[in-house]
Amino acid sequence: MGKKCNKVSVSLTLNRYVNSNCFLELLDDMKNKLSDYNQSYAMIFSEDYDDPYDEFYFGENVICFFSGLGYDDVEDIIGYEEFYKYLVPACEFYVERRHPEHKKKVKRKLKEIRKAYGLKNSPRRQKHIGGLKICFFKKERKRT
Structure with missing residues (x-):
């Protein structure tokens, strides 16, 4: 049995994206490293903060994921290779x-994203990449 991912914000944000009506457009935004954020979740690319002295700077070639409201906020910062392992x-x-x-x-x-992030082509990946097991839930439809 694969181990569950420990990047809660990454999983929650991607779960919202997968269940949105604009996932294909969001993949284009990811390729172009365009950040996306709102009150309850965010995916912020390090390219938004290029000054290491900026108080919000969090590194180079990484993505910051945020989820939660108020004091229970969760933040994960991961590199492009690790992000790709969650995205697949x-x-x-x-x-x-x-x-x-x-x-x-x-x-x-996905190929365009790999190229944009400068990731090397890798052999065919298995369903649960490197032991990662990520759960995605289909959005429940409201019953009327």
Whole structure:
């Protein structure tokens, strides 16, 4: 059995993205390193803070994930390679459970993201990459 991921904010944010109506557009934003944030979650690219003396600076070539409201805020900072390891299962969930018709588009976008982040091509990845097991939940529809 794979171990669960310990990056709570990463999983929660990607879960929201996968269950949104604009996941394909969000993949384009990820490729272009465009940050996304609101009151309860965020994905912020380090390119937004290029001054190491800025109080909000958190490093180079990393992504900061934030989730929570108030005093229970959770923050995870991960590099591009680790982020990609979380993104692949999220994309697999999106294709398998939500939009099988987007399989080719998602595959193309993942390749574009790898290239944009300067990640080396790697051998075919297994479903649970490196022992990571990430759970994504299909959004419940309101019953009327």
